[in-house]
Structures are given as C-alpha cells and as structure tokens.
Amino acid sequence: MNNAVAGFSKLSKEEKINWIANHYFSTPSEAISLLKNYWNTDDKIQRLHDEFIENTITNFYIPLGVAPNFLINGKYSIIPMAIEESSVVAAAAKAAKFWSTRGGFKTTVINTEKIGQVHFIYKGEESKLYLFFAQLKSKLFEATESITKNMQKRGGGILDIILKDKTNLLPNYYQLHATFETKDSMGANFINSCLEQFAKTLKEEALEYELFSEEEKNIQVVMSILSNYVPNCIVRAEVSCPIEELAEKHILNPQDFAEKFVQAVQIAEVEPFRAVTHNKGIMNGIDAVVLATGNDFRAVEAGIHAYASRNGHYSSLSHAKIENGIFSFWLEIPLALGTVGGLTSLHPLVKLSLEMLEKPSAKELMQIVAVAGLAQNFAALRSLTTTGIQDGHMKMHLNNILNQFEANDEERVLIKKHFKHHVVSHSAVVDYIENLRKNV
Template sequence: MCASISGFSKLSKSKKIDWIVETYFFNAKETKNILKQYWNTNEKLQQLHDEFIENTITNYYLPLGVAPNFLINGKFHTIPMAIEESSVVAAASNAAKFWMDRGGFKTKVIATTKIGQVHFMYQGNKETLNQFFKHIKQQLIDDAKPITKNMEKRGGGILDIELRDKTQDIKGYYQLHASFETLDAMGANFINSCLEQFAKTFKTQALAFDGFSEEEKNIQIVMSILSNYVPDCLVRAEVSCKVEALHEDITITAEEFAAKFIQAVHIAEVEPYRAVTHNKGIMNGIDAVVLATGNDFRAVEAGVHAYASRNGRYSSLSHAKVENDVFTFWMEIPLALGTVGGLTGLHPLVKLSLELLQNPTAKELMQIVAVAGLAQNFAALRSLTTTGIQQGHMKMHLMNILNQFEANDAEKLTLIEYFKTNVATHSAVVEAIENLRLKIND
C-alpha cells in the first residue's frame, strides 16, 4: 500500500531502497536485484554518480553511440550521441557519409549573447524609475565585480543592462534585462549570481534615492533568474551542392528529389502539426550530443522551441532552396552550451565525449551540435520523400522487438537476414518469430 514518509532524504541509500521496494513492489527481492545490477562495481565511481543528484537509488543507463565521417568546415569529426531511440545514430551517420562527398557541412557562430532578468514590481512614476536606473546602472555593474572578475579576465562578463517596462502585460511589472558573455561556460550559476547581486543593489539603492517618494522606494523584487531563451546565441549550419549531385536513388531523379524535399520543408514552415514532428527530428540529433557532452538538454529544448515560435506561429527550424541549380539546406538555431563547469569535469563519459570531439570550445561545440541536428533532419526528410520513414526506422527497431520477445542468438540471426528483404513492421516481426518457433518445435 502506498504511503508517505518523513525524513526520507536523511535515510541511507540502502534504507531508501528498502522503503521503496517494501511500499511499492510485490517482489522486493527481485526489485532490489534490478536496482543493484545497474550499480557500478567501482565504488568511487558509483559514489560520484550518487552525488550528482539527491535520493539516488541506482543508475539509469542510455546507450552512448558514435556517428563518424562528419566533415565540418573541412575537418573530420566523430560525434558522440547518447540516446535510446532506434535509427538516430544510423541516420546521422548516413547523412554524414552522404555530405562528406559533397563538400561537407559549413557552420558559423552568429552570436553568443546570453540573457538574465531581475523581475520586479514598482507602482510609482515611470520617468522617476528611468532616472533612478540611469543613476544606478554603473553601480549595478560595479557591485557585481567580485563575481565577474575572473570571467572578465577571460574576455567575458556583463555586456549590458536595460530597464524594460512590461506594465502593458502586468500592472507595475518591470525588468532589469541583462546580457552576458560566458565564453566556454554555459554560465547559469555565473548569470544567476550576477542577477541576485543586481537585485540586492537595486533594492538597497532605491531606499536611498532622493527622487523616490516613500511609497516609490518600496520596490518588490519578485525573482532573479537567467533565461533559457537565447535568440542572440545563434549558430548556423548548412549543406549545399549542385542539384545533379543529389542523384543517388534510382527511383527518383535528382531534380524530383530536390523539389519534393523543398516542398516537405515548406510544409513544415507553414503547418504546426508537421513542424513539431519535423523539429523533433532535429532535436533527436541535437539532444543526443548535448546529453553526451554533459549539457542541459531541457534548457536547449525549451530555447529552441521558443525560437521556432518567435514569429507568432510554430514553424520549421530548417529551410531549403534551389538557386542557380544549387541545392541549399540550412538552419539557424539558438544553442547555449558549455565545455567547462557542470558535469564536463566530473562525469567520465562526458570527459571522454569531449575528448572524442578534440576538446572543443563552446563555440565549436555549438557548431558540432547544430550539424548533428541538420544531419538528422536531412536523413529524415530524405527517407520521408523517397522510401518512407518506416522502412529504415523499423529495420533499426527490429532488435528492440526481438529482445522484447526474448529471441535467442540463432533466432536473431535468422530474422535479421529475413527482414533484409521484407518489410519490418511490428506485427510482421511478431508473426515471423511465432512462425520460426513453430517450425523449430515441429
């Protein structure tokens, strides 16, 4: 029977597990064995993982794969990808191989500005608030110097602070809207520390400002927090080639493929129902690399999807065209990433992934991640506009279905060979397993 518990966080790991299995599971012994089989046998490494978060009971594994042959700005990369979805790594690898012989991927970082805001309420005269802000702006920056000193030595820091009037949306609502450069760090802790100092200085100095009435001095700080919407932290990735060089599929001409591909992108630009799935495919590639390199994929997801809606309607992140007989496929996306801080120096596989990428700077990682997303999108659209998405996806999903039905090694070999020339739907695989077993039993 389910129950509440007091002081759970203070229990040992073993006691936490005891309470969980005894409260929620019928077979306590089997559940404990499942949890423990995912523990690392290296006690020091397991302790490291236990301390990443609170109330840890075991490790949750994802496969870490690699996609080779990515030619980016004339340099080859093998990209690490942590993901559970079948066909993602294969699709990225196929796209990399396709474009390797057509000039590869071209990328550039457009901007790296990140944003944080102090949200506050003020009920007084707007012009007086503007005067106060002009009076206090430099002190806001100066009072944050102990926080920004080291970042400034490396070339980063606070770029600007603006006072923004949001009273049309909420009565009395204003912001200190600050922009930052955080270099190779994602910078969340740095930005939040600066914002909290801004808020402290702002509130303290308001009490001493002669221009405010006693009532106006009572500024209410609501919260101080960075934004994961980073429309000015942009990277561009693209591929291009002569239309005739797209010819690879005997069932469709290069010209037909280019036209159909561009139509598919245009549909995603105007139809939100399609755009969500279209962009989800892009994020298959992006999230996998973001996760492998110890970055915050939830923040990236939120920021990217907000960017896809920036014009008032959710739309495709990628675009395609043919001009002067040249096919071009590209996207510009916001990516706030880091290669120092956080898990980058702690998680052994994150360190390995970054080393595999030749220890990139944050700007270089932005470009690699964008390429992974564009490659994934190209592979998906290529399948959709030619053979259909299921043919390739279900063949990659085949092993999951075989494992679900506990196929042995001999059965796997037989069925993998069979589905090289047959359509691999879930029902077809199930039927093939059952027929194979009936034949063996007969």
C-alpha cells in the same frame, strides 16, 4: 496501503532501496537485485553518480553511440550521441557520409549573447524610475565586480543592462534586462549570481533615492533568474551542392528529389502540426550530443522551441532552396552550451565525449551540435520523400522486438534473413517468431 514516508532523504541508499522494494514490489528481492545490478562496479564512480542528484537508488543507462565522417568546415569529426531511439545514430552517420563527398557542412557562430532578468514591481512614476536607473546602472556594474573579475579575464562578463517597462503586460511590472558573455561555460551560476546582486543593489539604492516617495522606494523584487531563451546566441549550419550531385542509390532523379525536399521543408514552415514533428527530428540529433557532452538538453529544447515560435506561429527550424542549379539546406538555432564547469569536468563519459571531439570551445561545440541536428533532419526528410520513414526505422527497431521476445542467436539469424526481403512491423515480427517456435 499508506506509503507516505518521513525522513526519506536521510536514509542510506540501501535503506531507500529496501523501503521502496518492500512497499511497491510483490517480489522485493528481485527489485533490489535489479537496482543493484546497474550500480557501477567502481565505487568511486558510483559515489560520483550518487551525488549528481538527490535520493539516488541506481543508474539509468542510455546508450552512447558515435556517428563518424562528419566533415565540418573542412575538418573531420566523430560525434558522440547519447540516445535510446532506434535509427537516430545510423541516420546521422548516413547523412554525414553523404555530405562528406559533397563539400561537407559549413557552420558559423553568429552571436553568443546570453540573457538574465530581474523581475520587479514598482508602483510610481515611470519617469522617476528611468532617472533612477540612469544613476543606478554604473553601480550595478560596480557591485558585481567581485563576481565578474574572473570571467572578464577570460574575455566575458556583463555586456549591458537595460530597464524594460512591461506594464502593458502586467500592472507595475518592470525588468532589469541584462546580457552576458560567458565564453566556454554555459554560465548559469555566473549569470544568476550577478542577477541576485543586481536585485540587492536595486532595492538598497531605491531606499536612498531622494526623488522617490516612500511607496516608490519600496521596490518589490519578484525573482532574479537567467533566461533559457537566447535569441542572440545563434549558430548556423548549412550544406549545399549542385543538384546533379544529389544523385545516389535512392535518388535517381536529383531534380525531382530536390524539389520535393524543398516542398517538404516549406510545408513544415507553414503547418505547425508538421513543424513539431519536423523539429523533433532535428532535436533527436541535437539532444543526443547535448546530453553526451554534459549540457542541459531541457534548457536547449525550451529555448529552441521558443525560437521556432518567434514570428507568432510555430515553424520549421530548417530551410531549403534551389537557386541557380544549387540545392541548399540550412538551419539557424539558439544554443547556450558550455565545455567547462558542471558535469563537463565530473562525469567520466562526458569528459570522454569532449575529448573525442578534441576538447572543443563552447563556440565549436555549438557548431557540432547544430550540424548533428541538420544531419538528422536531412536524413529524415530524405527518407520521407523517397522510401518512406518506416522502412529504415522499423529495420532498426527489429532488434528491440527481438530483445522483447528474448530471441536466441539461431532465431535472430533466421528472423533477420527473412525481414531483409519483407516489410518489418511489430505484428509481422511477432507472427514470424510464433510460427518459428511452433515448428521447432
């Protein structure tokens, strides 16, 4: 069956859904009903959602939860988290509560510099290009004044522009490497607009530069685009306390726990196979808050994982030590976030999430997101080095299994009571449900 379609984007939402249902589903009416069931009942909100992306047919819901009791720099916050994975929100909340009685989380924004590049090909003498750039630089700033004036009023703008020779990587390859301060906006549109103007000015001025030969004047701009790798847009989050204060229900010997915890982090620092899973746990917390606040979690993921490889091998984002009887655990990560522009002023739940966080600046949001990542990592490592990760995770996953098998209220009570004292696994739950139903 040929399911190619012409002019799909021009169809109405109803027509798109009907076409999909009739071409791909054995019972089109059920597919149509399911898709429409997830439309928002408020037409205004649904129209807003429809216009976020192209070819919208429905909404795909992810739960929005909250993790309370985060003491950050002496101030309590409740953190919104949009995520579908069991136990993430519970683990974050548990870690927050644990550290709230041990001094809380301390955070510092180290830098907020963002990067954009004009990638171009120049076939000529390198010395001439550098002489040309010396004259060009001020003109690049002048050419973007109309773009940067509002950002400059807020204390941001273009920080610097340098010429980079990359001919050791590719023949005739050079960059205009620019750094930016975008204050409370993530700044993608601002940066890209500046870069495109840089490219235009570069080409125009090259044609007029008298020292260039005809071939040298013909600079080829390949692309102008911001980078999601922001190694100078860094935030640090940390916790620390005397080792004896680590004691609690599952930590009867705090010295042993601290030493084992540090060893677990050290393994992630040197073993990439462990580091990937270790950092994925950190990203469980980071992505959930980034998504809840309307930021681009794909860009954040790409930049953070690149940062984890900056020393030539993939390594842990977090670090731990014991020094003079003090246990310390921390991470430093690159985060390019915004609290104005984009979805932050459009998506109702994003606006709610930011208001829940008391309308943070971009710097404040960087700190909150970093803390969520550190808390998630602490919770995971505490489980791994004490009771094991599956105990808590599978108990949280129990609800998903019960929903999968459509357990009724009476069955849920009996099943949850049974698995309070038995190991939860998918097969064990399925066997118990089947036996329960056989005996009814």
